[in-house]
Amino acid sequence: MGETKIIESIKGLSKEEYLLKGHIACAGCGATIALRLLFKALGNRVIMVIPACCSSVIPGPYPYTSFAVPVQNIIFESTGATASGVVAALRKRGINDVTVVGWAGDGGTFDIGIQALSGAAERGTDFIYICYDNEAYGNTGVQRSGATPYGAWTTTTPTGKKERKKDMPFIMAAHKIPYIATACPSYPIDFIRKLRKAREIKGTRFIHLLAPCPTGWRYDASKTVQMGRLAVQTGMWVLFEIEYGRFKLNPPSDELIDKAKRRPLEEYLTLQGRFRRLGEEDIQKKQKWVDEDWERYRRYHQTMCLI
Amino acid sequence: MVSQREVLTGKHLMQGDVACAEGAIAAGCKFFAGYPITPATEIAERMARRMIEVNGMFVQMEDELASMAAIIGASWAGAKAMTATSGPGFSLMQENIGLAVMTETPCVVVNVMRGAPSTGQPTEGAQQDVMQSKWGSHGDYSIIALAPASVQEMFDLTIECFNLAETYRAPTFLLADGFTGHLWERVVIPSPEEIKIVERKKPVVSPDKYMPFKPDEDLVPPMACFGEGYCVHVTGLTHDELGYPKTTDPKVQHKLVNRLCEKMRKNANRIVRTYESMLEDAEVAVIAYGIPSRASLNAVKKARESGIKAGLLRLVTVWPFPEKQIEELATRVNAIVVPEMNCGQIVREVERVAKETPVHLLSKIGGELHSPSEIFEAIRRAAGI
Numbered sequence: 002m003g004e005t006k007i008i009e010s011i012k013g014l015s016k017e018e019y020l021l022k023g024h025i026a027c028a029g030c031g032a033t034i035a036l037r038l039l040f041k042a043l044g045n046r047v048i049m050v051i052p053a054c055c056s057s058v059i060p061g062p063y064p065y066t067s068f069a070v071p072v073q074n075i076i077f078e079s080t081g082a083t084a085s086g087v088v089a090a091l092r093k094r095g096i097n098d099v100t101v102v103g104w105a106g107d108g109g110t111f112d113i114g115i116q117a118l119s120g121a122a123e124r125g126t127d128f129i130y131i132c133y134d135n136e137a138y139g140n141t142g143v144q145r146s147g148a149t150p151y152g153a154w155t156t157t158t159p160t161g162k163k164e165r166k167k168d169m170p171f172i173m174a175a176h177k178i179p180y181i182a183t184a185c186p187s188y189p190i191d192f193i194r195k196l197r198k199a200r201e202i203k204g205t206r207f208i209h210l211l212a213p214c215p216t217g218w219r220y221d222a223s224k225t226v227q228m229g230r231l232a233v234q235t236g237m238w239v240l241f242e243i244e245y246g247r248f249k250l251n252p253p254s255d256e257l258i259d260k261a262k263r264r265p266l267e268e269y270l271t272l273q274g275r276f277r278r279l280g281e282e283d284i285q286k287k288q289k290w291v292d293e294d295w296e297r298y299r300r301y302h303q304t305m306c307l308i
Numbered sequence: 309m310v311s312q313r314e315v316l317t318g319k320h321l322m323q324g325d326v327a328c329a330e331g332a333i334a335a336g337c338k339f340f341a342g343y344p345i346t347p348a349t350e351i352a353e354r355m356a357r358r359m360i361e362v363n364g365m366f367v368q369m370e371d372e373l374a375s376m377a378a379i380i381g382a383s384w385a386g387a388k389a390m391t392a393t394s395g396p397g398f399s400l401m402q403e404n405i406g407l408a409v410m411t412e413t414p415c416v417v418v419n420v421m422r423g424a425p426s427t428g429q430p431t432e433g434a435q436q437d438v439m440q441s442k443w444g445s446h447g448d449y450s451i452i453a454l455a456p457a458s459v460q461e462m463f464d465l466t467i468e469c470f471n472l473a474e475t476y477r478a479p480t481f482l483l484a485d486g487f488t489g490h491l492w493e494r495v496v497i498p499s500p501e502e503i504k505i506v507e508r509k510k511p512v513v514s515p516d517k518y519m520p521f522k523p524d525e526d527l528v529p530p531m532a533c534f535g536e537g538y539c540v541h542v543t544g545l546t547h548d549e550l551g552y553p554k555t556t557d558p559k560v561q562h563k564l565v566n567r568l569c570e571k572m573r574k575n576a577n578r579i580v581r582t583y584e585s586m587l588e589d590a591e592v593a594v595i596a597y598g599i600p601s602r603a604s605l606n607a608v609k610k611a612r613e614s615g616i617k618a619g620l621l622r623l624v625t626v627w628p629f630p631e632k633q634i635e636e637l638a639t640r641v642n643a644i645v646v647p648e649m650n651c652g653q654i655v656r657e658v659e660r661v662a663k664e665t666p667v668h669l670l671s672k673i674g675g676e677l678h679s680p681s682e683i684f685e686a687i688r689r690a691a692g693i
Contacts, residue, residue, distance in 0.1 A: 053396075053427060076396065076426065078371060108344070113371035141344035144352070145368055157344075157356040157368045 011189055014041050024067035026059045029222030031212035031229060032106075032133040033059060035186040039102070039131070042196040045070050047100045048091075050084045052114060053077040054106035055140045056133070078113040080105045081121030084128045092127070100200050101128040108138045111147035111167050122176040122205040129199050129206045132169065135214035143217040151290075152283045154275045155217070161278050165290070173207040174243050174308045180206040181243040187213075187229025191240055191251055198242075211238045219274025228272065236263040236291050239298060246308050248301035258299045266291060314362045315500045322495045324462040324488045325350035325392075328418055329358060330495075331466030332390050334503055337416070338364040339387040341378035343371055343397060346430040347486040348420040351392035372397035376404035379415045383408075384542060386533035388470055392418035394486070395428060395437055398444070405479050406445030407544045409568060412477040412521070412529065414508055416469045419481055420489035423675055432675025433486030435598055435649040441481045442627050448565055450572035452579060453481040453627040455598040459493035465624070471506035472579060476571060477528050483626060485649065487677060488599050511538065521564075522549040527571045572628040581624040582633050586612060590619030592691045593641045595634065595658055597623040600647045600678045607683035616691050629657050638662035643690035645670055647678045666690070 019040035026033040032055060040047070049072045051057055057074050060066040075083045080103040088101045103121075105114055110132035118130060137155050138144040145155040145162050148169070152161045170181050180202045184192040192210070199206040213228040215221065220228060232238035233254060240254040250258070257263045266288045270276040279287075301308065315334045322330070329351050332340070340359060342352035352368070359366035365387075369375045372393050379389035393401065398419045408415055423429025424436045437444075441453045452472050454465045466482055473480035511518045511530040515538045523529045529549075532538035545553040546561045554560040572579065586608055587593060596604040601622040611618035621637055623630055638644065644662055646655040647670040655669040670686045672678050 057427075074427075078400075111370075113343075115370075138344045141346055141349045142353075144344040144349065147370065156349075156353040157342075157366070159357045160360065 014193070015044070017041070017044070019045050019069040021067040021069055023061055023065055024059050025061045026055065027214075027216045027222070029215040029225040030055070030059075031186050031214060031225050032056065032135060034225070035133055035192065035210055035212055036104070038186060038189050038192055039104075039196060040070060042193040043100055043102070043200060046098055047102050048073065048087060050075060050080055050087060050101065050103045052080045052105050052109045053140070054109050055135075056104055056106070058140060077109055079117050080109060080114050081117035081119070081126070081130065084130070085121050085124065085126045088127050103128055103130040105130070105132055106139070107132060107134040107136060107148035108146040110134075111169060119176065122173060122178050122207070125178075125204045127203055127205070129196070129208065131208045131210055133210045133212040135212045135217055136166070137214070137217045139214055139217050151287060152276055152279045154219075154278060161283075170207070170209050170243065171308070174246070176205070177246070178205040178207060179203070179245055181209075182207075183209045183211070183239060183241055185211040185229040185233060185238060185240065187226045188233065188240060195242065217275065219277075220272050224272065228269075231264070231269040231272070234264045235266050235269040236295055237266060237269050239294070241298065243308055247305055248298070248308055250298060250302045255302070258295065258302070260292060260295070263295075315503065316497050317499045318497060320495045320497065321492060322459055323350060324456075324459045324484065324491045324493075325420065326354050327459045327462040327495050328392070328466045328482065328484065328489075329354035330497065331463040332416065332470065333358055333362055333364070334463070334497070334500075335388065335467040335470035336505055337388045337390050337470065338362075339367075339379065339382035339389040340364070341367045341369050341375040341382070341389070341391050343369050343375050343393065345372070345394045345397045347422055347433070347489045348392045348394045348397075348418065350489070351418060351420070372400040373404065376401035376408070376417070380404060380408050380411070380413050383413045383415045384534055386535065388414070388474070390416040390418065390470075392420065394420050394422045394430070395424045396426070398437055398440065402444040406447060406449070408479040409445065409449040409451065410544045411542050412531070413479065414473040414477050414531070415479050416466070416473050417479055417481050418466070419483055421483065421485045423673065429675050431486065433488065433599065433649065433677075434673060434675070435483070435485055435600075435653070436673070438483065438626060438648075438650065438653040441483055449568050451478055451481060451627055452476065452572065452625070453483045454624055455483045455626050456488055457597075457599055457601045457622070458488065459491055460495050462488060463495050463497065467503060467505070471504065474506045474508040475528070476575060476579070477508065477531060478571065481627075483598065485599055510536075515539065519549045520551040521547060523567060527567055527574055576628045576631070579625060579628055580630045580633070582630050583622040583624065585620040585622070587619035587621060587637065589617055590640070591617040591642045592619075592645065592687050593637055593643075594618065594620045594645045594647065594683065594687065595623065595654075596620065596647050597626050597654065598649075600649060600672075603678045603680045604647055604683050606680035607687060610680060610684045611687045616687060616693065618687050618691070623654075626654065629661070631661050634658060634661045638665040641665065643668065645683065645686045645690050647672065647683050647686070649673060649678075
C-alpha cells in the first residue's frame with residue numbers, strides 16, 4: 002500500500018471531530034491519534050468505557066472535556082465487567098445500534114484488567130475491546146507492564162526488562178471470540194477498516210493497537226508515525242486479523258513473510274532511548290524471537306488453519 | 309545488623325516516598341512487591357533500583373491484590389516484606405489484609421493517601437483512609453497504623469512499622485499522605501549501629517512440640533517460617549493453636565478472634581507513641597496526626613502569643629488508638645480541636661474517649677492543607693473568645 006493512497010483515503014473520512022481540541026495528551030501521543038481515528042470511524046453512536054489510564058486524563062479537567070461522546074470512566078481492573086453491564090442494559094432497553102467500546106491501556110489489559118476481559122469474552126459480551134498498547138504504565142510515569150518488551154528500560158526495570166511480552170491477541174484467540182485484530186495508528190486505513198468490520202460483528206471483538214509513546218519510549222515526539230511504521234516494517238509489530246479462528250496477515254505485513262523483506266530490527270530499536278542499554282546479544286535474541294513468531298504467522302497465514 | 313550499603317548514613321535532601329523506601333531497606337526489608345499508583349509510585353521506583361544493590365527482591369505485580377498476596381507469601385518464606393500503594397490499591401488489598409491478620413503475618417503496607425472516594429484526586433494528599441485501615445477487611449481484628457508528619461518520619465516510622473510488624477505479627481500500616489510522600493526535606497540517616505531493628509520471635513521448642521498459633525504471654529505466638537524445619541499449616545480459616553481449621557467450634561473462633569483483637573489492646577502501652585507540646589497548663593488541646601500536626605503546632609504557638617492556653621497532642625500511633633492519653637488529657641482541658649484532612653474520622657474516636665469535653669472538628673478536604681491561621685481561629689472559637 003503506497004503512501005499517496007493512504008493520504009487520499011484519509012481524505013474520504015468524515016469531517017466530524019469527536020476528539021476535540023484542547024486535550025492534554027503528550028505531544029506525539031500515538032494513542033490520541035488512534036482515538037481521533039476511532040471516533041471518525043465509528044461516529045458518535047458509541048459509548049466509551051475507559052479505566053484508569055492515560056485516556057482518563059487526556060480529555061482534560063473541568064470545565065472542559067475533549068471527548069464529544071459519552072464516556073464511563075471506571076476503575077482500573079473493570080473494563081470488561083463494566084462494559085458487560087452497559088451492553089446488557091442497552092440491549093434490554095432495545096438499543097441495538099450503539100457500539101460499546103472498551104478502551105484500555107496495556108497495564109489495564111495485560112495485567113490488572115485481564116480477569117474482567119477474559120470473563121467478558123467468555124460470556125460473549127457484545128462489545129469492541131481496544132487495548133492501546135504503549136508497552137508501559139504511561140500515566141504514572143513509565144513503569145513496566147506485561148506488555149513491556151524484553152530489554153526495555155522503565156522506571157521499575159532500571160536495567161532493562163528481563164521477561165518477554167505476553168502474546169495478548171493469541172490469549173484472546175484462545176477465548177474463541179469472533180474477531181481479533183492488531184492495528185497501529187501509522188496505518189490509519191487498516192485501523193479504520195478493522196474498526197468498521199468489528200462493528201458489524203456480534204460478540205466480543207478485540208483490537209490490539211500499538212500506540213507509540215515518545216514519553217515512555219524516549220524518542221523525538223515528531224517521529225510517532227515513523228515509529229509505528231518501523232515497528233511494522235521490521236516485523237516487530239504485525240498487522241493481522243483472526244476472524245472466526247482464521248488467521249490472515251494484512252498489508253503491508255502480508256508482504257513481509259520473507260525475512261529479506263523485513264527491515265533489520267536494529268533500525269527500530271536504536272531510535273528509542275528505552276533500548277539504549279541493549280547489547281548486540283540482546284538484539285540478536287530479540288531478532289530471533291521476531292523470526293520465530295514470523296514462522297508461526299507464515300504457517301497460520303498460508304495454511305488457513307483454525308487457531 | 310545491616311551493612312553500610314543498606315543504610316545511607318548521612319544527611320540527604322530527599323523526597324518522602326524515597327525516604328520511606330530507604331527506611332524499609334534500613335529495617336532489613338528484602339522483598340518489595342508493588343504496582344504503580346500516584347502518589348506512591350516513587351516508593352516502588354526507588355525499591356526497583358535499590359533492591360538490586362542490597363541483594364533484595366523487587367517484583368512488580370499485576371495489581372495490588374497480587375502485591376499484598378505476594379508479601380504475605382514472602383513473609384512466611386522468612387523475608388521482611390513491604391508493599392506501597394494509595395487509596396484504590398489499598399481497597400484492592402483488603403481481603404488479603406484480613407488474611408494477614410488471621411494468619412498473623414508480619415508485613416508492612418504503606419498507604420500514601422490521596423483524595424477519595426474512588427479515583428478521586430490522585431495527585432493531592434488526604435487522610436480519608438484512616439477508618440479503612442482499621443476496619444477495611446471483613447471481621448473483627450486489630451492492626452497497627454502510624455502517621456508520619458515529615459520526610460524524616462517517612463524514614464523513621466517505616467523502620468518502626470517493620471519493628472512493630474515483627475513484634476506483634478500483624479500487618480502494620482504507614483498512613484502517609486500525598487503531601488508528605490511528595491515533600492522534599494532534609495533527612496538524617498543514622499549509622500546502622502544506631503538503628504534499632506527487631507526480628508520476629510522464633511520457636512524455641514523442637515518441631516514435634518511446636519504449636520504455631522499458641523501465644524506467649526504477650527499474646528503473640530513465636531513464628532516458624534517455611535524452610536526452618538517446622539511443618540506449619542497456614543490458613544485463613546478459623547484455626548486452633550496447631551493451625552488446623554476448626555470452623556464449627558465456637559470456642560476456637562472465640563479464643564482466636566478475641567486474641568487477635570486483644571493483642572493490640574493489651575500491648576497498647578508499648579505500641580502507642582504520642583508527642584505533647586505546651587499541654588501542661590493547656591485549656592484548649594489540638595489533637596492532630598500526620599501533616600496537619602505541623603500547622604497545628606504553629607497555630608498553638610500563635611494562640612499562646614495571643615494569651616490562649618493551647619497545646620498540641622500529636623498522634624504518631626493512630627491505631628491502636630491512644631485512648632489513655634486522650635482520656636487523661638480530656639479531663640484537664642476545656643475543649644479539644646481535631647484538624648484532619650477528611651470529613652471527620654479520628655474525631656469520632658476522640659469524642660468517644662473525651663466523653664463530656666467538647667470536641668470540635670476542623671475538616672479539610674479537596675487537596676489543601678490546613679493553614680495555621682485556620683487552626684488558630686478554631687482554637688479561638690473553642691476557647692470561647
